[in-house]
Amino acid sequence: MAELDIRKPLPAxxxxxxxxxxxxxxxxxxxxxxxxxxxxVWTPRPSCFECGSERVEWTPMSGKGEVYSFTxxxxxxxxxxxxxxxxxxxxxxxxxxLEEGPRxxxxxxxxxxxxxKLGMKVSVVFEQQSPEIWLPKFKSQQT
Amino acid sequence: xxxxxxxxxxxxGETPTDRLGSKPGEPRKSSAEYIxxxxxxxxEDAGLSLKDFNGQGLGVTIPTAYPQPFWxxxxxxxLGITPGFLLGGATGGAxxxxxxxxxxxxxxxxxxxxxxxxxxxxxFSEHFGGGIQPGDMRDWEIPYGTMGPNSKIAMVMRRHMHxxxxxxxxxxxxxxxxxxxxxxxxxxxLRKPITIEDYKNSRLxxxxxxxxxxxxxxxxxxxxxxASTERAKKLRxxxxxxxxxxxxxxxxxxARAGSDALIMxxxxxxxxxxxxxxVKHGDINFLELYDDYIIVVYLQIEDLGFCAKGDLxxxxxxxxxxxxxLPIQTGGGMxxxxxxxxxxxxxxxxxxxxxxxxxxxxxxxPNAEIGLVSGLGVLPYGKNLGCCAVAVLxxxx
Numbered sequence: 001m002a003e004l005d006i007r008k009p010l011p012a013x014x015x016x017x018x019x020x021x022x023x024x025x026x027x028x029x030x031x032x033x034x035x036x037x038x039x040x041v042w043t044p045r046p047s048c049f050e051c052g053s054e055r056v057e058w059t060p061m062s063g064k065g066e067v068y069s070f071t072x073x074x075x076x077x078x079x080x081x082x083x084x085x086x087x088x089x090x091x092x093x094x095x096x097x098l099e100e101g102p103r104x105x106x107x108x109x110x111x112x113x114x115x116x117k118l119g120m121k122v123s124v125v126f127e128q129q130s131p132e133i134w135l136p137k138f139k140s141q142q143t
Numbered sequence: 144x145x146x147x148x149x150x151x152x153x154x155x156g157e158t159p160t161d162r163l164g165s166k167p168g169e170p171r172k173s174s175a176e177y178i179x180x181x182x183x184x185x186x187e188d189a190g191l192s193l194k195d196f197n198g199q200g201l202g203v204t205i206p207t208a209y210p211q212p213f214w215x216x217x218x219x220x221x222l223g224i225t226p227g228f229l230l231g232g233a234t235g236g237a238x239x240x241x242x243x244x245x246x247x248x249x250x251x252x253x254x255x256x257x258x259x260x261x262x263x264x265x266x267f268s269e270h271f272g273g274g275i276q277p278g279d280m281r282d283w284e285i286p287y288g289t290m291g292p293n294s295k296i297a298m299v300m301r302r303h304m305h306x307x308x309x310x311x312x313x314x315x316x317x318x319x320x321x322x323x324x325x326x327x328x329x330x331x332x333l334r335k336p337i338t339i340e341d342y343k344n345s346r347l348x349x350x351x352x353x354x355x356x357x358x359x360x361x362x363x364x365x366x367x368x369x370a371s372t373e374r375a376k377k378l379r380x381x382x383x384x385x386x387x388x389x390x391x392x393x394x395x396x397x398a399r400a401g402s403d404a405l406i407m408x409x410x411x412x413x414x415x416x417x418x419x420x421x422v423k424h425g426d427i428n429f430l431e432l433y434d435d436y437i438i439v440v441y442l443q444i445e446d447l448g449f450c451a452k453g454d455l456x457x458x459x460x461x462x463x464x465x466x467x468x469l470p471i472q473t474g475g476g477m478x479x480x481x482x483x484x485x486x487x488x489x490x491x492x493x494x495x496x497x498x499x500x501x502x503x504x505x506x507x508x509p510n511a512e513i514g515l516v517s518g519l520g521v522l523p524y525g526k527n528l529g530c531c532a533v534a535v536l537x538x539x540x
Contacts, residue, residue, distance in 0.1 A: 008286065008288070009281075009285050009286055010286060011282035011286050012278075012281060012282055014278070014282070017282065043279050043282070043283050043524055068298075068302060068404070069298035069299070069301045069302035069305070069404075070298060070301065071293075071294050071297035071298050071301065071349050071350055071351075071352070072349075072350040073288060073290055073294065073349065074347070074350065075290075075348070076290060077290050077291065077293070082288075082290060085288040088288065091288060093287060093288065093289055093294050093298070094298070095298050095302075095404070095525070103402075103404075103525045104283075104525075105283060105284050105287060105289065105295075105524065105525065106287055107287050107288070118302070118305045129286070133286075135286060135287070137287075
């Protein structure tokens with residue numbers, strides 16, 4: 001079955017992001033926080049995008065947030081690797097605003113696509129994609 | 144020091160738009176062929192020759208699907224120009240507007256006296272393979288199954304509708320005005336007029352983004368020639384002066400805590416460009432706004448300050464057609480004329496030049512003296528568009 005060979009694209013485990021994936025494998029959501037100006041820094045990077053300090057440290061997050069906006073994917077388009085998402089259709093891509101402030105692109109899972117609403121309170125769940133990669137996704141706090 | 148009225152557009156060239164190459168056996172052209180064709184048209188328009196550009200400026204927009212870092216240098220080789228100042232337009236779809244600022248600055252400093260700015264792409268007839276995605280997209284978007292720009296713009300559009308009560312009637316008005324202008328533009332690709340109902344009933348592509356929200360990818364080449372104001376006076380066409388320019392890359396709206404993903408960098412870039420030009424909103428006779436999506440045009444009208452954010456009444460009462468209070472997309476925009484990758488944004492400069500020369504034909508804005516053009520490029524993580532460039536053009540220096 002040729003289609004079984006189509007794998008979902010995985011993130012590269014870069015040196016900046018390795019602590020994030022190590023924590024995710026332990027079911028923990030962490031992000032960088034500037035030790036000088038206290039800004040949350042997301043996505044992972046070597047220095048604070050508010051003040052330039054390199055003293056950014058991995059810090060535990062509550063894993064709670066709310067849906068800022070979302071779209072429903074009903075059709076795959078574009079790159080060949082997109083085909084790997086076909087069995088998941090329809091699914092939700094969302095911007096989730098975390099309690100601490102950063103906004104993540106993620107999936108809202110565990111409910112029907114028609115149940116997802118803006119402002120919906122969500123909390124993190126981790127879905128294993130490979131031996132090293134557990135992707136943080138979000139589900140409704142009501143379920 | 145400012146670059147106000149230091150340089151003027153003296154020639155434009157635009158190949159017809161096509162989508163050839165998507166079916167087997169169709170005739171195909173390469174990017175290089177569209178580039179040469181666009182240059183010839185621009186040279187004829189300006190009354191200049193290839194030799195006029197030796198030791199002068201060459202600016203080349205860098206397309207997304209041609210992952211070759213020396214493309215501007217290769218274009219010089221293809222065209223047979225020996226430039227004295229070579230710039231790559233590397234701000235995605237904003238590239239051609241960015242080049243206006245860079246080349247005008249080079250002209251103002253007497254590095255050069257004239258510049259050819261050019262770009263082409265042939266996404267249907269040329270295939271170079273994948274290319275490399277920016278790191279954030281590769282690591283933090285694609286693994287979740289995002290489907291290109293549609294996914295992100297759909298989230299921007301849904302949030303705007305949620306936050307301000309914007310409806311498909313408000314957005315559809317932009318789409319209908321653009322297509323109406325395209326119906327009056329012999330060079331447009333989609334020319335059959337549409338109604339609000341056609342817009343509302345078009346297929347959902349990435350809920351709530353519909354087919355008639357989206358730009359139309361196409362093959363084609365586009366070029367303009369910029370010259371010093373003194374040189375421009377000696378050439379055959381009425382000069383179109385660059386009066387103001389502003390640019391913002393990586394505006395801070397979006398990923399940071401407490402930020403607003405509905406505000407675009409044109410807010411800052413537009414302010415800078417209008418102050419440089421010394422114009423107020425009432426002085427601007429028409430807008431040619433970068434239009435990868437209808438909602439992106441809508442946001443820019445707000446962020447340029449023509450109305451307050453979320454002022455639905457403004458969109459309800461304003462006539463956006465060429466005879467209205469605020470004409471926009473007077474040739475139909477990229478949504479109706481086609482987008483050859485990052486060269487697509489050049490369309491808006493070329494249409495503004497036609498309007499300011501009085502060459503707008505059946506869609507000529509009456510008494511057009513000042514037009515505002517924007518270019519946008521790149522969709523960074525957690526934001527709307529990353530690179531925003533704005534130019535104010537006028538027909539009096």
